[in-house]
Amino acid sequence: EPEVTQTPSHQVTQMGQEVILRCVPISNHLYFYWYRQILGQKVEFLVSFYNNEISEKSEIFDDQFSVERPDGSNFTLKIRSTKLEDSAMYFCASIGENTGELFFGEGSRLTVL
Amino acid sequence: QKEVEQDPGPLSVPEGAIVSLNCTYSNSAFQYFMWYRQYSRKGPELLMYTYSSGNKEDGRFTAQVDKSSKYISLFIRDSQPSDSATYLCAMSANSGGYQKVTFGTGTKLQVIP
Numbered sequence: 432e433p434e435v436t437q438t439p440s441h442q443v444t445q446m447g448q449e450v451i452l453r454c455v456p457i458s459n460h461l462y463f464y465w466y467r468q469i470l471g472q473k474v475e476f477l478v479s480f481y482n483n484e485i486s487e488k489s490e491i492f493d494d495q496f497s498v499e500r501p502d503g504s505n506f507t508l509k510i511r512s513t514k515l516e517d518s519a520m521y522f523c524a525s526i527g528e529n530t531g532e533l534f535f536g537e538g539s540r541l542t543v544l
Numbered sequence: 545q546k547e548v549e550q551d552p553g554p555l556s557v558p559e560g561a562i563v564s565l566n567c568t569y570s571n572s573a574f575q576y577f578m579w580y581r582q583y584s585r586k587g588p589e590l591l592m593y594t595y596s597s598g599n600k601e602d603g604r605f606t607a608q609v610d611k612s613s614k615y616i617s618l619f620i621r622d623s624q625p626s627d628s629a630t631y632l633c634a635m636s637a638n639s640g641g642y643q644k645v646t647f648g649t650g651t652k653l654q655v656i657p
Contacts, residue, residue, distance in 0.1 A: 462642050462643050464645070473647070473649045473650055474582075474588065474632065474647055474650070476645075476647075479642060479643075479644070481641065481642040482641075482642075486639075486640070486641075486642040486644075487639070487642070487644065520585070520587075522587050522588070524645075526636075526643050526645075530576070531575060531576025531578070531593070531595070531636035531643055531645070532576070532578065532590060532593045533578065533590070533634065533636065533643075533645050534590060535580075535587040535588045535589070535590075536587055537586065537587045538585075538586070538587045540585075
């Protein structure tokens with residue numbers, strides 16, 4: 432069964448460092464999303480991406496965050512200068528055409544020290 | 545009023561019980577309705593997906609959508625300790641050409657052996 436894959440599964444970084452989280456959405460999917468979940472809290476929407484541009488972003492997604500789909504298969508989330516409060520699980524998700532089924536990856540755990 | 549309301553629980557039931565999880569919503573534009581199961585430190589797993597009002601059954605799980613009342617439910621029959629997880633409802637609508645997905649806050653379920 433097709434799945435969304437994310438790398439790395441866990442990354443530890445120092446505050447102020449740049450981090451790139453990578454995702455390979457399901458092939459032929461058109462809509463791409465990043466969500467964040469701080470331990471013990473709810474899943475929070477960060478950004479959606481369609482047709483090579485951001486469709487919508489939340490107030491969490493400030494200038495420190497950016498997304499890119501560099502080569503038609505990968506979908507990346509970059510955090511320019513990490514803060515302690517960026518420590519969370521980051522989930523990538525995607526939706527295909529003419530459907531609303533949203534499929535999630537297993538997540539990348541980010542720990543900022 | 546939030547777009548999607550879901551009781552956070554926690555909900556504790558004995559093994560074998562029938563579990564009923566519910567969400568209400570206010571946006572009549574929602575077209576697709578989903579239920580996810582999330583184990584601790586894992587990505588949300590799509591359990592059930594429905595497009596219209598009515599019931600959909602898959603094994604021990606039944607999803608019910610009542611668009612007229614803006615109410616969706618997930619029933620779990622013969623609940624097992626392995627069903628202990630957080631259950632998230634989600635709904636999506638086409639918004640300016642992309643699928644906007646809105647989540648409930650999640651209900652934490654514990655099935656006691």
